[in-house]
Amino acid sequence: MNQRTPTLLYIDDDDALARLVDRGLTRRGYRVVHAASGEEGLEHIRRAGAQDSIESGIDVVALDQYMPGLDGLETLEQIMAIPGAPPVVFVTASQDSSIAVTALKAGAADYLVKDVKGDFIPLLHVAAEGALRQAELQNAREEAEAEIHASRDRYAALAAEREMLLREVNHRVGNSLQIIASLLHLQASSxxxxxxxxxxxxxxxxxxxxxxxxxxxxxxxxxxxxxxxxxxxxxxxxxxxxxxxxxxxxxxxxxxxxxxxxxxxxxxxxxxxxxxxxxxxxxxxxxxxxxxxxxxxxxxxxxxxxxxxxxxxxxxxxxxxxxxxxxxxxxxxxxxxxxxxxxxxxxxxxxxxxxxxxxxxxxxxxxxxxx
CATH class of the missing domain: 3.30.565.10 (Histidine kinase-like ATPase, C-terminal domain)
Incomplete structure (x- = not known):
């Protein structure tokens, strides 16, 4: 996990529940930013991605399902389309498992069922921690793969340069020896x-x-x-x-x-x-x-x-x-x-x-x- 205080963006139109999440996760070492709608949450993510300072970034998102305007699944789809989007924990009051399957297929890192009293907040903390670790592993894997590709490209470039140099050396040596052979031929003829x-x-x-x-x-x-x-x-x-x-x-x-x-x-x-x-x-x-x-x-x-x-x-x-x-x-x-x-x-x-x-x-x- 990052050494700095991680930031969780909580997207939910329920202000009272948002305050409970803020208090509960702040005690657990998080900075919580609240967005009351999918549109507002998307704007937070886009704005954070455009900032130069890593202190203003969004590390993980908790996203409610039912909201006016864009609902949770629609918002999730748009978040996943943002380059470098943070991991998303999908939160819903529904017990319907098909929603969980849909959310996970759409790119959510985890899924949990909420309650109005805030008893789910410890589970949200665990899910956020897991999503952050998963994102770090994914980033490390992508960086390793990028380095492997870069190394292969460097090797291919060096191999091509070496082949070109060898070809040039053979060309020059061949020409020089051919000149010597021609001189010997002239000398032999005379x-x-x-x-x-x-x-x-x-x-x-x-x-x-x-x-x-x-x-x-x-x-x-x-x-x-x-x-x-x-x-x-x-x-x-x-x-x-x-x-x-x-x-x-x-x-x-x-x-x-x-x-x-x-x-x-x-x-x-x-x-x-x-x-x-x-x-x-x-x-x-x-x-x-x-x-x-x-x-x-x-x-x-x-x-x-x-x-x-x-x-x-x-x-x-x-x-x-x-x-x-x-x-x-x-x-x-x-x-x-x-x-x-x-x-x-x-x-x-x-x-x-x-x-x-x-x-x-x-x-x-x-x-x-x-x-």
Whole structure:
């Protein structure tokens, strides 16, 4: 209950009974305001609601049923229509229970039967106390719900801002990496030595693998995952436009639309780049030939295969090779928890990796793909 003296508005056309209510409730710590009609009571409530000072407010209303002009039920209906209206205890001399039901359905907090001698005043005090407690609980509940809604709104706003910032970061990183890949492509195209051209093309592919992930993230509605078939398709298109592109005219892709997190997508892209470039360099010594990239879902695992129809085990070791590509593939395979195997039954060379899918969890935090 409020620390200040609560105010009860008693609406009843019986002046003598109103004085009894005033004396009885004043002794019990209330300030009583009397209104002789429904219209006058409504005016008190509206005026109190418009006051700046809480001292002039109406905390609870006791409303008689039978009055000239607006009766109790009509007055109750209008009180309930006032924003922030105080709780109402409906008072009547009638023993008809249907009136109580009607009043309670109309919004009354409580109901009691009065008598002309004022013996009901202790019951009115109890009812007023209960109505005040009920109103306080209702107000507390509404404030809590409002705070919950406000918190949700704040969270939604922060989440939207975070998503916008992540999208902008991915956009800028993707653009920067694409510029680097383009510079490497230009440098590779103008290189006179084949080993330099190959090294620059390899580097371009590695950068492009990371850049494509960021491009996928900022153009997608989902910042937490990358769809692998779309990603690999764009990555292979980058390779076809590279300095070694004339040897990749028969580079094909068969991949399912599988979603994984950005970090693992980068690992897949770099592995594809290394193995494709390895096939370009060694599978067809006399020119170009088919190179196939395939990604399929097998139960809880993903199977990634890069195959060619070239010379296979007859390839001669290149004395200029540093083994960098193999080390990169091994490192990325470790990141994917993947096994790397050669298919002995394939006529050319077929390298395949099997690794767990690990579905992207809803709400998972998206970390920027690291190069």
């Amino acid at each position: 290189a006179g030595q084949e080993e330099v051209k190959a090294a620059l093309t390899n580097a371009m592919g590695r950068v492009a693998a990371v850049a494509q992930v960021h491009r996928r993230l900022y153009t997608s509605q989902d910042l937490k995952s990358v769809v692998l078939n779309q990603y690999l398709d764009s990555l292979l298109e980058d390779l076809r436009r590279s300095a070694e592109g004339n040897r990749m005219s028969r580079l094909t892709l068969k991949a399912e639309p599988i979603e994984i997190d950005p970090d693992r997508a980068v690992a897949v892209g770099i592995i594809v780049n290394e193995l494709v470039m390895n096939a370009v360099k060694y599978a067809y010594p006399d020119g170009a030939g088919p190179i196939h990239v395939e990604l399929t879902l097998q139960g809880e695992n993903l199977l990634l295969a890069i195959a060619d129809d070239g010379v296979g085990d007859n390839v001669k070791a290149d004395p200029r090779s540093t083994g960098m590509g193999q080390r990169i593939v091994a490192a990325m395979a470790t990141k994917l928890d993947a096994s790397v195997e050669r298919d002995p039954a394939h006529s050319g060379t077929r390298i395949f990796l099997r690794f767990p899918r690990i579905p992207v969890a809803p709400g998972k935090s998206n970390s920027a793909a690291a190069s």
